[in-house]
Amino acid sequence: MGNLKDKVIITAALCGAGTTKAQNPNVPITPEEIAADVVACAKAGAAIVHLHVRDENGVNSMEPSRFIEVVTLARKACEEAGVDVIFNCTTSGGKWPEEKRLGHLPELLPEMCSCSPGTMNWSNSYVFLNTPQFIEKLGTLTQELKIKPEIEIFDAGMMGNLNYYIKKGFIAEPPHVQFVLGVTGGMPGNIESLSYLLPKLPEGATWSITGIGKSHMPMMLAGLAAGCNGLRVGLEDNIYMEKGVLATNVSLVERAVELCKVVGREIATPAEAREILGLVKQK
Secondary structure, three states: OOOOOOOOOEEEOOOOOOOOOOOOOOOOOOOOHHHHHHHHHHHHHHOOOEEEOOOOOOOEOOOHHHHHHHHHHHHHHHHHHHOEEEEEOOOOOOOOOHHHHHHHHHHOOEEEEEEOOOOEEHHHHHHHHHHHHHHHHHHHHHHOOOOOEEEEEEHHHHHHHHHHHHHHHOOOOOEEEEEEEOEEOOOOOHHHHHHHHHHOOOOOOOOEEEEHHHHHHHHEEEEEEEEEEEEEEEEOOOOEEEEEEOOOHHHHHHHHHHHHHHOOOOOOOHHHHHHHOOOEEEE
């Protein structure tokens, strides 16, 4: 079966905060569409699904009630389909009040949630806001609730912040780091960025990588070459299989699985991913 630490954890980031059906009609927007993609991606090889939710108009939402509706439906769909998957719920930055960004976590107790340890000007369009106070609050809450934070790194300064919050006890060791490269305002999706970031990982950390848009495939290949623990794919990050060919979440998961096989890496099951990441399943 191979060494557990050599296995690759595939994460499917299904819709994100802004990808629209006008860009790609395969983007899941409704609770039913998201639940169906959760099941399909789990069957295709994803151990983790990273979830944002939308309101009735398809607009990004951080309303706890919407998260509860979507995740409850998706969990039921997985149970009915006989598939296992790890739920990773966003706490995404921006205009939302802190209590809304945290409100779904105690109710749903997902095994993972996102945690971005810094603020940036996202695509030169809005402030992706993560105040020190919010990060401390989120880090404390995740430890209380036994939820593993996925530390999203968009820019180099966030690595220093991560080490600071570990030192201060707000983020538990060992962390799991998700490099998200290629966002305008953050670090480019290239080898130079990854080469700079990797030596700064805290000791014992696990790491996954994704590239946004045209850097999606290059960053998967770079991650595999550098020995990543995980790959993140999905319509949140990239809407094409190749130029002019629209993707689905399932097709992106399937391609990641095939890439891993080509380089001789086995795919981690959800149970194996839990062991690698030290997760606690509560619901």
